[in-house]
Amino acid sequence: MTASRTYYFDSNATTSVAPEVLEAMLPYLTEKWGNPSSPYRLGKNLVAPLQAARESAAALIGADPTEIVFTSCGTESSNTAITSCLYTQPAKRHIVTTAVEHSATRNCCAALAERGYAVTFLPVNRDGSLDLARFEQALRPDTAVVSIMWANNETGVLFPIPQIAALCRQRGILIHTDAVQVPGKLKIDVNELGVDLLSLSAHKLHGPKGVGLLYVRKGTPFQPLIIGGHQEEGHRGGTENMPYLVGFGRAAELARAVTPEQRRTLAALRDSLEQQILTQIPHTTRNGAKEPRLPNTTSISFVGVEAEALLLLLDQLGICASSGSACTTGSVAPSHVLTAMGLSPAEARSTLRFSLDYENTAEDVAYLMSHLPRLVAELRAAASPRTAARVSPALARAS
Known part of the structure; x- marks a missing residue:
């Protein structure tokens, strides 16, 4: 027996592309197909739509548009955040994360451990919550970055990111949060959260797969993971994926409207x-x-x-x-x-x-x-x- 329609209960894995998002994307797959780095009109005419997408994504999380780095996905964003914190602080070689992170963070940290970095994978309680006292005890003078998800993708349990960020600020430790599951479900304000870096992925909020963002707070030391041209103000090389970035911007507007x-x-x-x-x-x-x-x-x-x-x-x-x-x-x-x-x-x-x-x-x-x-x-x-x-x-x- 095969059902005539789909009953979908797996939105933490991915969401459908909203009709409004697809409509916004289509012109950039057809007549507006240029490269925004090109000097002629076909390219220059894409600069404004790219900026509009950046402003929309920034508004979703309460950030300044200059703090948005577009990426290919949440995994790239989280990998970039963690490695940047390490490479810009070579004297610090310790990472604090949790045992329940998404594989984007968990496997990145495990790979870094194999390269000689020290990683603390904090345990959680039976209900999936995090013991803040245990977290504070894990922080060390050589801790370069704390990377802890805001919302667990399997259980939905939320971690107290504002309190975690405050403890990090007291010690001069950079903090990154994987917030991929949050847009449209909770209000996001990076200033209230107090984080230095934050990851999102468009396909979790009815945008297309293959595009994400990394929020980098002004003044945060940064080293790109992908080296290339001058795109993203030098923060991420590679020709901009215009149809998907425009789609991300429209999806961000829809998520804000919830x-x-x-x-x-x-x-x-x-x-x-x-x-x-x-x-x-x-x-x-x-x-x-x-x-x-x-x-x-x-x-x-x-x-x-x-x-x-x-x-x-x-x-x-x-x-x-x-x-x-x-x-x-x-x-x-x-x-x-x-x-x-x-x-x-x-x-x-x-x-x-x-x-x-x-x-x-x-x-x-x-x-x-x-x-x-x-x-x-x-x-x-x-x-x-x-x-x-x-x-x-x-x-x-x-x-």
Whole structure:
């Protein structure tokens, strides 16, 4: 059976390109196809649209347009932020991050550790929160940068970035935050946050894939990751991707226009889904603190169920969700976020993330819930005795 439409609950992975964004992009894929660095009109006529996109992106986060460096994605932005802080402070060779960061930060820091840098991967509490006292103890005289995400992509749990930034400022330590999951879901003001660098990616806010930004506070020492021409004031070489940058600018306008009431409505829909799962399906558990977290995200463990098998069955019904697991060389590795929170590998592999968007409706949730309890029951019934034995301690804890 194949569903006639898609029921999408994976907006933390990516979002659709908004019609308004596509409309803004199309002229720059057709008649306005020049290079903004060119001296003739075909190129010069692109300078103003490029500046407009920069101003729109800056307004989204409360920054000055001169503080915006356009990149290819959030991963490039985060890698650039971390390496720049190290290369501009050669006497400092220590990084502080957390054990639950996105792979863009986590793997970058792990690679730097292999090159001789010292990295502290801070643990988190069982609810995914960060102990500020432990964080403060991790700071050292040779700490070059703290890189901590604002919102966790798997659980939605928020870290107290303003407090973290204040502790960094007291010690003269640069701070970067991965805020990729935040636009449109929370208000962003870099001055209230107090960070030196911040990463975003357009495809998380109904923009195109392949474009992001790095906010660099005025006065922050900076060394580019990509060396090339004079583009981005020398902060990032490479010909500007004009269609995508214009699309990013339009998407930023749409994200800015989201109202507090819309956010409350989104949170209420998420809460409804979460409550229905927890009450209608036995042996289920929410992972992560209930608050503070993003208004659209819930992480649920279904004890005795392999998440990947459940995802396949949901997909046949047109339902898109996500697990935190990673497929590597034919095996499924448990989510590093969930295991860092204290879940066993079996519990982590039984977890799905549902991340909603403003396009989701109560009817979408009703469709999901018309199938999810049955699918979970069928998978549990089909589990082998070996699988049942492996998860029985977790069943006892959840019951």
